[in-house]
Amino acid sequence: MGYSAARGGIDAIEAAEKLVRHKRLNADCEWVSPEQIVGRFRLAVDRVMGEAGIWDEQLTAVAIRQAEGDLIEAVHLLRSYKSTLPRFAYSQATDADELQIIRRIVPAFRNPPGPQMLGRTSDYTGRLLELTTEQAGQEESMLLASLALTQELDTSESPASIEETQPRRLLETLREMDLLVDRRRSDDPEPFDITRTPARPPASRSARLSSMARAETGALVNQWYRNILGPDGYVHEVTLGEVRHGYLPLRINHPLTGNAISIGNIRATEVEAIEDLNGIDEQRDRFDIGYGLCLGHNEKKAIAMANLDIACHRDNGRSQLEQSLLLTTDGLDSSGFLEHLKLPHYVTFRSMVERKLAVRDSKNRERAT
Amino acid sequence: MSAPQIEVSRDRRAELLAIAEPKAIQNLANRALELGSISDLLVVTKAPETGLIMMQVREPVCKERFYLAEVVATRAEVLLHDQAGWAIRMGTDRPTALGAAILDAICEVDDDEYAELQRSIGELCNQTIDDEAKAKLAEWNEISPTIVNFEALE
Structure with a gap:
């Protein structure tokens, strides 16, 4: 090459x-x-x-x-x-439990702690291409704008409770039932910063999580699908514990008071994937959990991430899964390499042609002798 | 007459000025700049600058921290009567970040000339609290009808 x-x-x-x-x-x-x-x-x-x-x-x-x-x-x-901007600060660590939900689904459990809330989704309805005219679409848009969504509903004057907006996790229920492997760490290692140093295997879990949070969605979904059904032959039970979309606060230290302050929220999608442990060296009477969190509303990515997080943990470097995740799922890396193929490669190809001709000459000489 | 007491702490004020309506901040900052004395006494010590904050999250499974992504923010710093004013806002809005830093400094100065502005800044903070609560309630009223209890087929 x-x-x-x-x-x-x-x-x-x-x-x-x-x-x-x-x-x-x-x-x-x-x-x-x-x-x-x-x-x-x-x-x-x-x-x-x-x-x-x-x-x-x-x-x-x-x-x-x-x-x-x-x-x-x-x-x-x-x-x-x-890359042209300075980095002002590392934020205070926001606990993922602070995520204020605007959507929350618990596929594994009918009665989890807190509400299941579909939020803004068409997951449960058939979707057809809307072939209405532009005019009809605009008329519907104006009609909807004139009717506040909440006018049709029983509106509340009191704010939602914290149990409703920040419900306890299913994993806490599983922990209470002693059905979960306890992987909580007592130390607090510094996270790996993939924007400063490329993550290479064997990598820390924080490096893997950051890499997957930034990975190209399609690449991550493909990696997950290959891992589940593809040639890697890792077919196993897939159950999602939590799928959440909501707001996370961003906190930094005030430079004049030294105290942590919140300067706003970002939205994120969070997923917990429940893993049925069945390996010889695993606690087969318990489950384990994989975790996914990415910016914005991107459930495909967070689901793939959560499943790959636990798959990587269980794999423990035995296969090429971690290498594949770290080295091939960044969209800018892969598409950058792919796109460069369109640039002139005249010298490269000329040398290839010359090698072919040389081989042919050599063969012709052998035949002649 | 001492400056009117602003009900929010300096930290809380920074939080509220970080999310307050840009136009409201700029209007108050412009009002401040129209005061005769301020042009001589106000020094922009750090011009508005856009940069990144790396967001750390502590995940719930292993309780490990990891870096989720970087957030674009703009900060500014000023000095007024030797009192520092500082502000930061998510996004790239430099005039509003500078305006918020000026308002922060004004609240720190003990001078009758700024009393009315300080009251207005306090009102803006309170308005921002109200707006935030109303927005949350409105959003909850939109999404709470989607709370679901699926039935399991035995």
């Missing part, structure tokens, strides 16, 4: 770049504002934020627009931008 740079072509390159810019900025349709992208394509925005490892909806919308909807290119733009 090799790549040799080419010279020249500056005029054509500039013309091509100008064409992209011209067509993007002068498309024959209405201008799209970042607010529209955040409002109408929230899941794409959330996905890109997660894969770029950066929380800022407005900037992400700008990146998606500039990338003409190519989400991996938007990730590229954001990561590049991020």
Whole structure:
């Protein structure tokens, strides 16, 4: 493998770049504002934020627009931008128990502690492509806007209780039933920072969690699917304990008072995957839990992450799973390598052709003698 | 006459100015800048700067910390009558971050000239508390009808 740079072509390159810019900025349709992208394509925005490892909806919308909807290119733009910014601080550690839910599902248990709340989902209904006219769509939009969603409902004047917005976890119930392997650590190791040092196997769990939180969604889902049904042959029971979407507070120290203050919330998706332990060296009378947490509302990614977290733990370096997770699921890495193949490789290929011709010459000489 | 007491602590004020309406902050900051004396006494010690905060989370299974992602934020720092004012807000809004730092400094200065502004800043803080509570309640009223009790088939 090799790549040799080419010279020249500056005029054509500039013309091509100008064409992209011209067509993007002068498309024959209405201008799209970042607010529209955040409002109408929230899941794409959330996905890109997660894969770029950066929380800022407005900037992400700008990146998606500039990338003409190519989400991996938007990730590229954001990561590049991020590299120009100073790091102000590491936040205080936010306990995941503080997540204020706006959606919570417990597939494993009918009566978990706290409510199960479907939130904003169409998981339980059939989805068909809405082929209504633009006019009908806009009329429906205006009608809905005129009717506040809550007008049709019994509204409460009192705020939700903490049991409702921050319900206890199913894993706590399982712990109380003594059905869970206890992996709680008494030490408090510093997390691995994948933005400063690439994570390589054998990696700490914090490095794996950070890597998966930033991984490309499709790559992670594929890795999970391969792990469950594919050639890795790791078919096992998959049960989700918790699927949550909600708000997590961001806290930093006030530089003048020294106290921790909350400066706002981010949204995140959190998943706990219950693992049925069945190995010879495992506690077969107990379960274990895998954990997934990623920015925004991205349940596919968090589910895959939780299952791969526990799969990695159980695998304990026996297979190439951890290596595969750490080295192949970053969207910018993989697509960057893939995209570079489009650049001129004239010298590389010429040398390959010359090798083929040399082999042929050699064979011809052998035949001749 | 001493400066009116602002009901929120400095830490709480920083939290509220971090999420308060940008226009309200900028309006109050502009009002402050119209005061005659302030232009001589206000020093921007750290111009608004956008950067990143690495968010740490402690997960529930092993109680381990890990880095989730970085959050974009903008901070600013000023000095007014030798009192430091500081603010940070998520996002890239530099004018609002600077405005919030000015408001923070004003609240720290013990000078009658700022009494009315201090009252207004206190009101903004209280308004922000109200707005946040109302937004939470409105969201809860939207999502609570989706609370579900699935039945298990025996």
